[in-house]
């Protein structure tokens with residue numbers, strides 16, 4: 526396969542054509558209503574059976590809320606139960622740390638990785654000869670990420686993608702307009718390739734904003750918020766489907782727990 530990237534204008538044109546087809550009713554109805562079960566216990570029931578195939582979702586919450594575990598489980602369930610290979614792109618937590626956490630669960634990540642059903646792309650370090658450099662967001666080029674994503678998606682038939690946390694990519698950009706444009710380009714590419722994607726974004730502890738830049742939620746098809754709240758002498762976890770286009774979803778927070786079997790909605 527050629528690694529040469531299509532000019533953006535051309536990709537956008539493809540996207541426009543695809544959307545026009547949808548409007549003209551040429552796209553199969555079925556394709557539009559096709560859902561991807563997350564496989565997370567108790568969650569799919571809250572969203573009419575799953576996420577819409579090929580759409581982009583945001584998951585937000587404070588540090589420790591369970592965003593990475595939720596996202597990894599989405600890929601694990603996809604690969605092991607729904608025959609959908611997954612790609613996890615990590616920008617802050619190293620692959621070792623992610624795998625160490627993942628291996629605490631009763632999940633066989635190792636065999637999925639060996640069988641190319643799960644791919645972890647570690648963007649936390651760049652190596653220069655023998656020297657490992659920590660990712661410097663100011664020097665980070667989104668074109669490199671874009672090519673990595675599209676190549677992996679096409680060559681391995683990836684159907685689920687996680688970017689964790691997507692917010693780190695935008696620290697270098699001076700204005701919201703550019704962030705919006707870049708997010709749109711990445712999610713259009715993923716949509717074109719029929720990948721259901723989760724973009725992780727971190728919120729501050731005050732949680733005045735749903736997402737870090739306040740723009741991510743407008744681009745995504747849905748926003749899921751995870752809470753890790755201090756109540757009396759302990760903390761409890763909650764999940765809320767804040768927005769989900771095309772879906773009649775439960776409105777409000779539900780209690781979740783994280784156990785050795787992963788995330789579950791408990792009531």
Ligand SMILES: Nc1ncnc2c1ncn2[C@@H]1O[C@H](COP(=O)(O)OP(=O)(O)O)[C@@H](O)[C@H]1O
Nearest residue numbers: 587588589590591592593594595629783784785
């Ligand atoms: N095996 C496990 N069983 C129960 N809880 C766990 C387990 N592993 C991690 N956790 C909980 O999940 C938290 C981290 O979740 P993580 O997904 O990394 O958060 P985030 O990505 O939102 O910062 C830990 O602080 C811990 O409370």
Ligand SMILES: [Mg+2]
Nearest residue numbers: 592593618689
């Ligand atoms: Mg995390």
